[in-house]
Amino acid sequence: MPAYNExxxxxxxxxxxxxxxLSADIAVVNDGSEDATEAIxxxxxVKVITLPFNLxxxxxxxxxxxxxxxxxxxxxxxxxxxxxxxxxDLVKIISSLENGEADLIIGSRFVEGGSFKAGVFKRIVIxxxxxxxxxxxxxxxxxxxxxxxxxxxxxxxxxxxxxxxxDDYPDADILVKMLKMGYKAKELPISVRQRxxxxxxxxxxxxxxYLIQMLLSILIITIRNEKPKSxxxxx
Amino acid sequence: xxxxxxxxxxxxxxxxxxxxxRLLLVKKIGERYSVFWLVGCFVILVLSVVPSLVDRIAxxxxxxxPPTLILLLATLLLFWLCLYNSIHITLLKRRITELTQRKAVxxxxxxxxxxxxR
Numbered sequence: 001m002p003a004y005n006e007x008x009x010x011x012x013x014x015x016x017x018x019x020x021x022l023s024a025d026i027a028v029v030n031d032g033s034e035d036a037t038e039a040i041x042x043x044x045x046v047k048v049i050t051l052p053f054n055l056x057x058x059x060x061x062x063x064x065x066x067x068x069x070x071x072x073x074x075x076x077x078x079x080x081x082x083x084x085x086x087x088x089d090l091v092k093i094i095s096s097l098e099n100g101e102a103d104l105i106i107g108s109r110f111v112e113g114g115s116f117k118a119g120v121f122k123r124i125v126i127x128x129x130x131x132x133x134x135x136x137x138x139x140x141x142x143x144x145x146x147x148x149x150x151x152x153x154x155x156x157x158x159x160x161x162x163x164x165x166x167d168d169y170p171d172a173d174i175l176v177k178m179l180k181m182g183y184k185a186k187e188l189p190i191s192v193r194q195r196x197x198x199x200x201x202x203x204x205x206x207x208x209x210y211l212i213q214m215l216l217s218i219l220i221i222t223i224r225n226e227k228p229k230s231x232x233x234x235x
Numbered sequence: 236x237x238x239x240x241x242x243x244x245x246x247x248x249x250x251x252x253x254x255x256x257r258l259l260l261v262k263k264i265g266e267r268y269s270v271f272w273l274v275g276c277f278v279i280l281v282l283s284v285v286p287s288l289v290d291r292i293a294x295x296x297x298x299x300x301p302p303t304l305i306l307l308l309a310t311l312l313l314f315w316l317c318l319y320n321s322i323h324i325t326l327l328k329r330r331i332t333e334l335t336q337r338k339a340v341x342x343x344x345x346x347x348x349x350x351x352x353r
Contacts, residue, residue: 029339049343055332063336067343162333167325 001028002060003081007035014044016087017079024094027067028081031060037081058170065151065160076156080147089190093150102186103155104178106141107148113189125211129172132215136222137179141187144172148190155183166217169210173217181226241283248279271316 003010010028017026027047030038032054041048049067051060061078068076075097079085089107096105110126129144151159155178159165166173179185255272258264264272282289282305293301 027343047343047347049339051335051339053335055335059332059336063339066336066340070340070344163329167329167332 001026001079001081002031002057002064003028003033003037003041004031004054004057004060005033005035005037006081007033007037007040009083010037010081011040011044013081013083013087014041014046017090018044018046020087020090022090022094024077025071025073027064029060029064029067031055031057056168058166058168061170062160062165065156065165069157069160073153075150075152077150078147084192085148086191086193089148089188092188092190093148096186096188097150097152100152103152103183104175104185105150106143106175106185106187107146107150107190108141108143108187109146109190109192110142111187111189121207125207128211129214132218133172133176133179136176136218139179139185141175141185143187144175146190148192169213172214173221176218177221177226180221241286244279244283248276248283251276251279275312 001010001013006013014026014028025047027049028037028041030041030048030050032051038048038050047067049063051063055063064078065076075094077090077093077097079090085107093105093107096102126143126145130141133139133141133144159170159174175185252273255264255269255276259266259269289304290301293299293304296304298304298307
């Protein structure tokens, strides 16, 4: 769970996650928060990995992957700490990973059973990304920008390594890359709430920058055309 | 170019060289990065002493208005320098990120070990 200045949300989110009594370790990557995020997370008894300063969402997520890689976990679930994700969906994602249904499980707000009220611009961006993924890889991914994903070991270990992870926003671009490398992705319906407190990382002009950056990243991945690697090779 | 402008340009060239060497002495710039500025200053000095050089080179490559040559070269060089710096900033950012992440993960792992040994 990457977290940056989420003091108003993290306690409630962790309480909800812990109430599920999952047979999984929970780690919060405190991305250099200036508020009480770290203290609140520690007070709930979960693992807290603290970055000395804010590196951004992607780097915080990759830090979690690095920790998981050293610990040798079989799979990792990426879950936002802003309270937008429904913890009940965690069970579905974990069970799908445990059953080996796919290498990557994506929590989708747009497949049947999912729910989310998105703004017009956000919907356009998501539709555009989905269409690009379909054109490039042939796969149907309805929610490429979802921040609720489950990764099998071979995938998260690969992305835990230096230079293998996008600098800022790991979203549709890593999906394109993984699908092109021959990994299987599956979407499961999830419910997403509007955040109650704090500021979204996609506020202001950031969605426009995000869109341009993502299009460029997808273009570069397509041009690079990295060959599929064997699973053993990536570990 | 009249003599007073030549003197001003020459003095600027000398000042830039002194400034760059001073930055080198106080270790605020590396030798590798100072080369670009020292070469640039040297070019300014040469052009202030022999301004007809610009006219001759411009004529050689068929540029009808010689001062354009200086602007073109300066723009291209600064553009290249910006690109070079962007490459270095990207590399440094990635290295700093990697180091910071490793430090955070190692701290977390040593905390785990402490908890196990308790």
